[in-house]
Amino acid sequence: MAKELNHRISSPTKDCLAMAQTETTDLRYASDPDPDQAEQITSRLNIDAPNCDLPLEQRGQEVLRLAQSAFAQTGAWVVFYREMLGAEGIVRRLYPTSEEMRYFEDSSDFAELQEMVAAMRSQDASKGDATEPERMITIRLPKSLHDSLRIESEEMNLSINKLCISKLLQRIESRFIPIQQGRRRGRRPGPQGPRKKEVATLETHVVIEQPPLQ
Structure with a gap:
């Protein structure tokens, strides 16, 4: 291979x-530092x-x-x-x-x-x-799955947050991923930006009556 x-x-x-x-964008999360201070806050390592x-x-x-x-x-x-x-x-x-x-x-x-x-x-x-x-992400999941995560976290003496991060760090085989049906629901990842307001446009049709021909 x-x-x-x-x-x-x-x-x-x-x-x-x-x-x-790195691509730059004007949109950023509220928790992000000011772009002018980002380099000072972010820890970078000296690696080849x-x-x-x-x-x-x-x-x-x-x-x-x-x-x-x-x-x-x-x-x-x-x-x-x-x-x-x-x-x-x-x-x-x-x-x-x-x-x-x-x-x-x-x-x-x-x-x-x-x-x-x-x-x-x-x-x-x-x-x-x-x-x-x-x-922060919000995930909708069935109660039975949440109960299983809670029990597993208690057995491993971990918080659910740490357990979920541990699972997210692992690779997942494509055969275990369901096929998306229809359009993807929910908000797209990344900064959302201001919501666009839909403005309804009214079209006015003016009819001018022509005087009869003499």
Whole structure:
């Protein structure tokens, strides 16, 4: 599979650099810091740029090499996660396509990286918002599923919040994901911005009666 994926990758360095670039937007969450102060608040680690020219089968070791460097620099799991597994992190830059990500998630290197995240979460007593703004999602779920989560969290001596984050950190196989039927419901992720007001437009038809021809 690695050879097949390597054959499809035309320019890994270009993809890697593209992932490193951040798009800017005027919309932001209320909890986000002022853009002028964001760099001062966000903790960044001094780790090497990934070598995106490596063959696919060697990139997992590159991930672990950089993960060891990040692990030694911070005790905050949120910072470690952002630098390694975040949307603009090392892993996404080395595996820019969903197909490549699935390849990495099936590897022992991914499992080792997840163990590092779990170890840091066990030792990190700080709150998540100490290193970056937090987000909140509201999930509708059946009572029976909520009861199961509550029992599982009690058995593992965890809060439901920590249990759910642990589950979200794991990969999920596509065969366990239901097929979306119809339009996707609910709010789209990301800043919503001001709501657009629908203005009804009234069309007035004026009929001018012509005088009869003489």
